[in-house]
Amino acid sequence: MARNIQLDLETVENREMRLGSIISWDGSASELVELSRYEERALRHKGCPGAGKNGEGCRLCELNMPFNQQSMCANSIAACQAGNLRDCVLIQHSPVGCTARNPEFNLAFRNGLERRGIKPRNINIMTTNLLENDMVFGASEKLKKAAREAYERYNPKAIFFSMSCSTAIIGEDLSSIAAEMEDELGIPVAPMHCEGFRSKHWSTGFDIAQHAVLRHIVNKHPKKQPDLINIVALWGTDYFTEMLKPLGLRVNYIMDIASFDELAQTSEAACTSAFCHTLGSYFATALEQEYGVPQIRAPQPYGFAGTDAWLRAIAKQVGKETEAEAFIASEHERVKPKIDALRAKLKGVSGFVLTGSSYAHGLISVLRDLGITVDGSVVFHHDPVYDGGYEEQNTLKTLVEEYGDIPHFTVSKTQPFQLPALLKRVKADFIIIRHNGLAPNAARMGIPSFAIGDEHFPVGYDGMIRVGEAVIEVLARKKMNQVLQRHVSLPYSDWWLSQKDPFILAKHPEVLDEAEEVQD
Amino acid sequence: MEKKKHTTITHPHYACSIGAAYTVSAIPGAVPVINCGPGCVDQQYFTMSFCNGFQGSIGAGGGDIPGTNSGENEIVFGGAKKLDGVIRSALKIMKGDLFVVLSGCSPQLVGDDVDSVVKKYREQGYPIVHAEVPGFKGNNLWGHEEVVISIIDQFVGEQKGRRRKKLVNLWMGAPYFNTFWRGDYIEMKRILEGAGFEVNVFFGSESAGVSEWKNIPKAAFNLVVSPWLNLRVAEHLERKYGQPYLHIPILPVGEEATTAFLRQVVEFAGIDNAKAERFIEKEAARYYYFFDHFADFFAEYWFGFPSQFAIVGDAAYNIALSKFLADQIGLIPVGQIISDNTPVKHRDAVAALYAELSEGVSGNMEFIEDGYLIEKKLSEYDFGSGTPLILGSSWEQDVADEIGALLVEVGTIATEEVVLNRTYVGYTGALQFLEKIYSAAVSG
Known part of the structure; x- marks a missing residue:
């Protein structure tokens, strides 16, 4: 059953508290399924996540590493959500550096607009550009001024504020300023408490942005649109429309690329689903709880089994079971010869998946449906349960049950220094990856990468074909990687590169003393 | 007020x-x-x-x-x-x-x-x-x-041993920030070595790494080639080691500027100029071999290319490229926007560099950091009736579209360029810069 979402609170609880999410773990996928105790956690509404009947096992055990490398934070995730809307403006209440990833989101936004058939243009994100004096004297006036400026310049339908580490530390009252500006400007002004230090994983940033939309933008008095389905997405190509047309549904993508009205009407939809539960579960569960918009009780639409189950669950929701069965049967027939041909070409190939949590579960199904061996994967965090909490959404369990175990299943927040050890213990002819920082080192180790920028690429029946064809092209690039491997090296010490266990520092911190002896 | x-x-x-x-x-x-x-x-x-x-x-x-x-x-x-x-x-x-x-x-x-x-x-x-x-x-x-x-x-650390008369510490653009820094450092080291110097470049493919840093006190002087960046470093070194510095505010682009640059550095160093002059002669000959070929295109191309340009970027590339285009190619400088938050104490000196971009040609420079205002300014410039050229960043894509300008990315942010070993400075860089602009012009 679904968990309790508290929209009356100004901000959402961090994932590690709400869901028991972890960022550092190593074992097999089946072990992680067991340790996650999804069903048990799903029953808990309050208090310690996942606490058993007697309160035992509050937390999923994590490996505590003394060494870290940098990756994303909740602040940049919130920016990539609230800053990528067509007619709203995000103001980052921060020094200028907290906006430095925006050029990449701009690329994603421009590409996303093009994918959805809209003329590309740049994102408009403002920063209050805080300086030393602001840290001493406070910066509330600058934020108000920025809000007025945003209103004059862009005539937005809503304004978002985002918190940074520095503005949180100096105690800027984002919520009060937002309320004041909302009154003054007459449009919704939504604060996001997304300072980078608050959560150990960036994905809390998705929940924070969604929380802001749910509280400030979603239509509180919905008029039902029975043919509308919300798909929580990023910037992906519109593959969902053709899959859902046979069920008589129109797709409402949220949040990147969306307009204010598209966000507002989410409460009017017939149901909600997502390309990835990690991303979509909070939004979907909140809509279900507050507005009775049901979420789809199914794994994600990847591979034959996942796509079948997903379509059936939606069909059941909208009363189109017959149409769904006909569509599923004809689609299987249509794609099967192509997939058989790809399976023949991909025989003996091994892949390695590194992406955000439940998306990886979907990608592994696609690769295995294509006959590709997947013996290892890195997920950038693990949610032992999703906000939805429905058994049918337990994507890791479904993966293990449908496709068998993954012997080396690792939870690690984009730590490139672990990659050499991770890739040594499995065969990997290619990696499939989202997020930056890891693929370049795989490349230097001779392994080509499929950087999956369009997150909808593997969705549905055609997704398997798209992925299979892309993998063939990626495998050819190995030539370039072999050149690299012959001539360049990694920036790690020989001692570290000789380690077999990527988590040795957590398990045996004393090895650092050995290293000292070796180097001295 | x-x-x-x-x-x-x-x-x-x-x-x-x-x-x-x-x-x-x-x-x-x-x-x-x-x-x-x-x-x-x-x-x-x-x-x-x-x-x-x-x-x-x-x-x-x-x-x-x-x-x-x-x-x-x-x-x-x-x-x-x-x-x-x-x-x-x-x-x-x-x-x-x-x-x-x-x-x-x-x-x-x-x-x-x-x-x-x-x-x-x-x-x-x-x-x-x-x-x-x-x-x-x-x-x-x-x-x-x-x-x-x-x-x-x-x-x-502290200075040990004697200074070496021909060893120079080169301080110029900020690595990575200046989009073409890797190529710039290669070219600047190449020409300074050609003129008879040894050069500590500190960054990039031509640097020996940290040992070069240890050699900082051994250099005869610090050479700052930028409008303002690294002046603080040179002043610090002057205080710390009593090491003099030569400040040349404009990165040299093209044969005439580069030759003048080398002569100025040689004169400051007080080294024999014979090697430098031989190098200059050879470089100039090669430069004009290509520039001469380019004349055909420039004189005869029927289908038009931009004559008026505006530039947005950090002070270093901004003045260097503006000067080259205005002084050596005869493009009309419409406006120059410096977006790097040049420290207030250097602003007058930087502004003075634009007073005369070429004989009879003055600049129209402003310091603006906010992209919204930059774009607004670009849309208000009068570029005449031809196709405007904007040298800028990816942030200027929308305004370039709006006014029908040709955009060539020359600085942070550049997402329409894949840059490896490229430079727009020195002898080699000027020719690459012309290739870039006019390839964009004929294909756009």
Whole structure:
């Protein structure tokens, strides 16, 4: 059953508290399924996540590493959500550096607009550009001024504020300023408490942005649109429309690329689903709880089994079971010869998946449906349960049950220094990856990468074909990687590169003393 | 009454001071260690490198940069302990001859005593330096100077031995921030060596790494080739080692400027000019071999190309490219916008460089950091009836579309360019610059 979402609170609880999410773990996928105790956690509404009947096992055990490398934070995730809307403006209440990833989101936004058939243009994100004096004297006036400026310049339908580490530390009252500006400007002004230090994983940033939309933008008095389905997405190509047309549904993508009205009407939809539960579960569960918009009780639409189950669950929701069965049967027939041909070409190939949590579960199904061996994967965090909490959404369990175990299943927040050890213990002819920082080192180790920028690429029946064809092209690039491997090296010490266990520092911190002896 | 200073920024053309991690990363064998929140340096990577000509990284750059990823615990209870663990493991895990800890906003605001953590390792003999560079104190250019000065003070040490008459310390653009820095350093080193010097370049493919930094005091003088960046470094070195400096504010582009540049440096150094003159003669001959060919296209192309241009970017590329186009090619300079937050004390001197871009041609320069105002300004310029040329960044794509301009990306942010070994400075760079502009003109 679904968990309790508290929209009356100004901000959402961090994932590690709400869901028991972890960022550092190593074992097999089946072990992680067991340790996650999804069903048990799903029953808990309050208090310690996942606490058993007697309160035992509050937390999923994590490996505590003394060494870290940098990756994303909740602040940049919130920016990539609230800053990528067509007619709203995000103001980052921060020094200028907290906006430095925006050029990449701009690329994603421009590409996303093009994918959805809209003329590309740049994102408009403002920063209050805080300086030393602001840290001493406070910066509330600058934020108000920025809000007025945003209103004059862009005539937005809503304004978002985002918190940074520095503005949180100096105690800027984002919520009060937002309320004041909302009154003054007459449009919704939504604060996001997304300072980078608050959560150990960036994905809390998705929940924070969604929380802001749910509280400030979603239509509180919905008029039902029975043919509308919300798909929580990023910037992906519109593959969902053709899959859902046979069920008589129109797709409402949220949040990147969306307009204010598209966000507002989410409460009017017939149901909600997502390309990835990690991303979509909070939004979907909140809509279900507050507005009775049901979420789809199914794994994600990847591979034959996942796509079948997903379509059936939606069909059941909208009363189109017959149409769904006909569509599923004809689609299987249509794609099967192509997939058989790809399976023949991909025989003996091994892949390695590194992406955000439940998306990886979907990608592994696609690769295995294509006959590709997947013996290892890195997920950038693990949610032992999703906000939805429905058994049918337990994507890791479904993966293990449908496709068998993954012997080396690792939870690690984009730590490139672990990659050499991770890739040594499995065969990997290619990696499939989202997020930056890891693929370049795989490349230097001779392994080509499929950087999956369009997150909808593997969705549905055609997704398997798209992925299979892309993998063939990626495998050819190995030539370039072999050149690299012959001539360049990694920036790690020989001692570290000789380690077999990527988590040795957590398990045996004393090895650092050995290293000292070796180097001295 | 003076209008209150405009403060917000849309579409920034620079990173924050943590972006100076890439100043460290550009030194072969050096490793930045980031002491602040979990996303800080990752964000800067996109402005400094990935979305700036897709430069990528080598050594300890990109995802490989160690960091504390400071969380709530470090904010509430202090971050010294976590930093200590990260430094201790970084010294073992990373290959490195020099480690530079960069402290950002949060340790500064909560008052961590970072120096004492770093000092402990330095006293044990590790080559480690600390630079305090919170993002609210300045942008990546300010951070660049802070990092360079920290390395000088905490790693290079005192002067030993005699100065070498022909050895020069070259201080020019900020690595990674200046989109073509790798090619620029290669060309500048090449021409200075051609003229008879030995050159410490400190960054990039031509640097010997940290040993070059140790040799800083041995150089005869510091050569600052930028409108304002690194002047603080040269002044610091003058105070520290009594080492003189020569400031040439404009990066030379094209044969005439480059030849004049070399003659000025040779004269300042007081070395024999015979080698330099032989080199200049050879370089000039090659340059005009190509420039002469280019004349056919420039004189005879029927289908038109831009005659009037505006430029947006950091002060260094802004003045260098403006001067070349106005003085050597005869393009009409409509407006020049410097977007790098040039420190106030240097603004008059920088502005003076635009007084005469060429004989009878003056500039129209303004300092603007906010992309919204930059775009507005560009849309208001009068470019006549031809196709305007905008030399700028990806942020100017929309306004370029709007006014029907040809956009050539010459600085941060550049997501329509893949830049490897390219430069627009010196003898070689000027020709590449012409190739770039006119290829864009004939294909656009």
